[in-house]
Ligand SMILES: Cc1ncc(C[n+]2csc(CCOP(=O)(O)OP(=O)(O)O)c2C)c(N)n1
């Protein structure tokens with residue numbers, strides 16, 4: 150388990166599974182987490198097929214391998230909290246309450262999609278459930294998250310922001326400006342922002358080692374007076390323990406806090422990244438051995454919470470849910486042409502400036 154003092158990232162290397170507090174959630178809750186994580190994985194697999202067969206346009210980034218991070222942190226979500234993330238956002242939407250049908254239809258660009266087919270994979274949005282996007286510009290959403298955290302305190306709520314971003318985004322100027330303000334405003338208890346840095350080792354094809362001379366990424370928060378810790382992002386138990394503790398801390402103090410979740414994407418960067426020349430097959434294989442879903446499965450069996458037959462049943466149910474979502478997306482109508490400009494410009498925007 151990571152602690153506030155833990156700085157070494159060695160414990161999260163492949164093959165060295167760390168085990169949260171050892172107890173984790175009760176059987177029924179763990180089963181629910183398992184179902185959800187499995188559904189997300191199968192959703193991503195189906196999205197990949199949709200993209201590669203030309204049914205999904207635009208671009209597509211999958212979360213496979215990183216499921217324990219969002220699943221653990223978002224389990225602490227309370228109504229009124231605000232969740233903001235980058236373009237690898239399907240899991241966030243699904244965990245917060247959007248249905249697989251809505252999200253899949255969005256990827257297909259259909260009228261029944263979560264944002265009426267206009268956002269696509271990278272721009273999911275679901276304010277009712279706390280999701281404030283889905284952003285395609287690396288690091289661009291970081292100042293937005295910090296600003297939302299300020300607003301939550303300005304409005305005297307005890308809600309918080311969970312702001313997720315990747316190892317590649319930390320080198321972007323927007324991160325440093327945002328983190329600086331967050332640390333500063335946090336001194337007065339005016340920035341309940343939880344920074345969740347998902348270190349999956351690569352920003353597209355560039356490894357952390359090739360992107361920065363100072364590879365202890367969470368230590369970069371020291372520059373801005375923001376306390377931090379690391380967690381094994383492939384171990385759901387470790388993430389759950391960390392998430393519960395740190396979200397409560399941020400909620401109570403109004404100060405920002407940062408967690409670097411060490412994880413790995415076991416799929417290409419984007420659906421068009423076929424060759425993956427920047428990493429070895431052995432490295433991917435090693436990380437697959439500590440797959441977050443596999444780890445949960447193992448714990449369920451070990452506890453006797455399920456047997457193989459029940460697991461097979463759960464897998465079949467998850468597959469049926471995702472098959473249904475694909476069918477729904479495929480059969481849904483395209484958005485009508487008349488919708489082209491709705492929800493595109495802000496209320497009161499000068500309509501005379503819209504292109505004909
Ligand atoms: C400002 C900006 N620069 C470059 C890109 C192209 N780009 C898309 S994803 C990506 C890598 C980001 O990596 P990371 O933050 O680690 O997130 P991950 O993809 O690993 O989840 C880059 C450079 C972009 N979208 N925005």
Ligand SMILES: [Mg+2]
Nearest residue numbers: 315316351352
């Ligand atoms: Mg990355």
